[in-house]
Amino acid sequence: MSKIAVAAGLLAAVLVACQQQESAPKRNPRVAEPSELAATMRTMTADMEELQAKAQAGTLTLADVESLRAAHEPIKTATPTKPEEIKESYPGFAEAYLANLDALYDALKNQADREAQIEAFNAVIATCESCHQQHCPGPLERIRGIKVAE
Ligand code: HEC
Incomplete structure (x- = not known):
């Protein structure tokens, strides 16, 4: 369960075009x-x-x-x-x-x-x-x- 949550978090980070994974934003990119x-x-x-x-x-x-x-x-x-x-x-x-x-x-x-x-x-x-x-x-x-x- 927590592994899935981590994977989902990483995926969200990758989807934010300009971000490197290590600087994932706090705001939800899908809302912005x-x-x-x-x-x-x-x-x-x-x-x-x-x-x-x-x-x-x-x-x-x-x-x-x-x-x-x-x-x-x-x-x-x-x-x-x-x-x-x-x-x-x-x-x-x-x-x-x-x-x-x-x-x-x-x-x-x-x-x-x-x-x-x-x-x-x-x-x-x-x-x-x-x-x-x-x-x-x-x-x-x-x-x-x-x-x-x-
Ligand atoms: C003068 C600098 C500059 C040039 C030239 C430039 N970009 Fe960008 N690009 C940026 C910046 C800065 C951002 C971040 C924009 C933002 O988040 O507001 C960006 C964002 C993007 C994104 C992500 C957009 C999104 O969905 O958030 C893509 C894809 C992209 N550029 C592709 C290109 C392509 C392809 C070209 C050439 C045809 C290009 N860029 C030329 C500076 C540049």
Whole structure:
């Protein structure tokens, strides 16, 4: 019985995206609404996972990336769950992320071949990774899984 309770507790900790198991929150994560930033991140993750196969095939289109730019822009201003954990490096990473999305757009505009598409796509995901190494290590494995093999 107590073993089950411990297992359930660990599972709950794993389900909280940003938390390491050793710093499980006291509040119940299933009750908490996602923050503005967490909601934006979920959209970004879904969008990039959706494009992964096309990036792999080298069949990304301008339209694919065009709509993302506006949807991902709130990364700069959205309120995070724990503002006190946002470091000074955050705005730079946010700008770099959007700049890499623009670079992907430009590559497609210049009719990038498959290799160039993969390179530009992976550069975007690498920016997710860099920011997360400093801010929110929980989703790193999922983020790395979005990268495309060359
Ligand atoms: C500029 C820094 C930064 C960049 C770039 C960034 N993230 Fe995040 N991400 C964060 C922070 C900070 C949080 C925590 C948000 C919160 O809890 O309010 C987060 C949260 C998340 C979460 C958890 C959301 C949830 O359900 O709680 C996922 C998944 C995620 N990011 C994936 C990504 C992906 C995929 C990318 C790139 C496409 C990306 N992130 C780019 C900083 C960043």
